[in-house]
């Protein structure tokens with residue numbers, strides 16, 4: 408199964424690569440946070456999951472498998488990227504391939520120069536988003552030219568798509584990104600098919616340092632993001648990277664001294680995961696405890712198909728135990744006795760936290 412991916416995006420020198428290596432180093436060091444580096448710019452990170460940890464503790468399986476997320480450190484975009492400036496088209500292409508975006512904003516002052524010689528995350532946010540919008544406008548302009556011809560034949564679908572695209576063009580021209588949650592399913596389907604960067608789920612990463620910008624500026628930035636109905640996490644990128652070699656106890660003291668919690672990275676991973684409208688179900692046995700992610704509102708056979716296509720083809724039923732019951736009772740026999748194992752058919756919608764055993768016929 409391929410992992411979902413998150414691109415780390417932003418202007419040069421805002422701390423993207425620092426955060427990328429903090430992610431992977433944290434993984435290497437803590438052990439409960441494993442990762443694999445595929446490429447200097449690509450790493451696959453396990454999604455921290457307290458429920459899975461508990462299941463595993465209860466069953467002591469031979470193997471525990473988390474769901475994973477792929478992070479891609481995408482080189483800095485510059486002003487004019489959508490016009491090809493600074494290899495812009497290549498980097499924008501990299502962004503088009505990911506499922507979600509972590510947009511890093513520099514909130515620290517430093518000797519290291521910022522591309523615009525001054526630190527102003529709100530300005531940076533607008534610059535990057537404008538490039539994303541412009542890049543999508545190029546795609547939409549091409550598409551609408553094609554549709555103009557087809558639509559003359561009176562094809563209803565083309566006319567509908569034409570109207571949506573016109574709406575999107577108007578929006579992007581104002582420099583605002585596309586918020587999928589503002590649209591109904593018919594619109595969403597078409598918008599998703601266009602694979603627009605400016606419609607990808609985005610989390611802003613406020614990257615702080617010792618020498619951070621003043622509180623007023625930070626507050627303004629947070630309000631700005633919140634007013635757009637978007638979300639952010641706060642990270643001390645350099646610090647989280649530098650304490651990688653510390654002992655666990657030493658690390659705690661250090662973080663306390665700086666009055667920060669070490670969960671900036673965990674928060675980022677979990678938020679990306681939630682933002683993608685995913686839920687987690689589990690398979691739990693003595694051999695393996697495993698977390699699986701599926702799109703919200705998926706039915707049981709689709710969930711079975713995540714594990715193996717044969718499970719989906721030959722689906723008979725799903726035996727479902729709620730996570731809470733699984734943890735509360737001593738063993739499955741007891742859960743059965745209490746009538747808490749439910750047999751569900753092909754129309755059952757998998758719920759977050761379900762522990763599922765699929766029955767199938769090959």
Ligand SMILES: Nc1nc2c(ncn2[C@@H]2O[C@H](COP(=O)(O)OP(=O)(O)O)[C@@H](O)[C@H]2O)c(=O)[nH]1
Nearest residue numbers: 419420421422423424425515517615616644645
């Ligand atoms: N003071 C401080 N410096 C940082 C922080 N994060 C990154 N840097 C420094 O800023 C420079 C650029 O960071 P880098 O991660 O390479 O930025 P990128 O171009 O966005 O990938 C490097 O010299 C980092 O050490 C931070 O949180 N605080």
Ligand SMILES: [Mg+2]
Nearest residue numbers: 423424482483
């Ligand atoms: Mg970099």
